[in-house]
Amino acid sequence: MTDARESVLEYAPKADVAVVDKMAATYRLVLSNRDASLVSASDPAELKTVRExxxxxxxxxxxxxxxxxxxIADVMAAMKNGKPNPRLAVYYLLAEKFNKLDVFK
Incomplete structure (x- = not known):
């Protein structure tokens, strides 16, 4: 859970850690799989899954x-730093962008 929190805080230093922890708990199975824990910005099927x-x-x-x-493209562009895109960070930034963090409270 700490790694997941740190991945979000790297992109959103003022993130609500209670929300991050709740999101990490919600997606713990996905986050436990290395491949599934990342979002590929170059895979249209992956981006469609994030959207849907x-x-x-x-x-x-x-x-x-x-x-x-x-x-989604805006968030991925903001995260473009040569590192993999952690799913939890992508989800947090999208929820924040749409003022939907309260879904995880």
């Missing part, structure tokens, strides 16, 4: 696919 399963289903967003895809 996280943004639409989990956060309940009803924005257009184009708007949601742009938000």
């Amino acid at each position: 399963n996280f943004l639409k289903k989990k956060l309940g967003l009803t924005d257009s696919d184009d708007d949601l895809d742009k938000a």
Whole structure:
């Protein structure tokens, strides 16, 4: 859980650690698999999964696919530092972007 928290704090230093911990608990099975714990910015199927399963289903967003895809692209661009993109950090930044962190409180 500490590694997951640190991955979020690297990109969002003022992140709500209670929310991060709740998200980590919610996605603990995914985070336990090295491949699944990362989001590939170059894989359209992976990005579609983030849009459909996280943004639409989990956060309940009803924005257009184009708007949601742009938000994902913005987050991925902000995280572009040559390192893998930790799923928990991607999810936290997206939830923060859409003011949906309260879903995890």
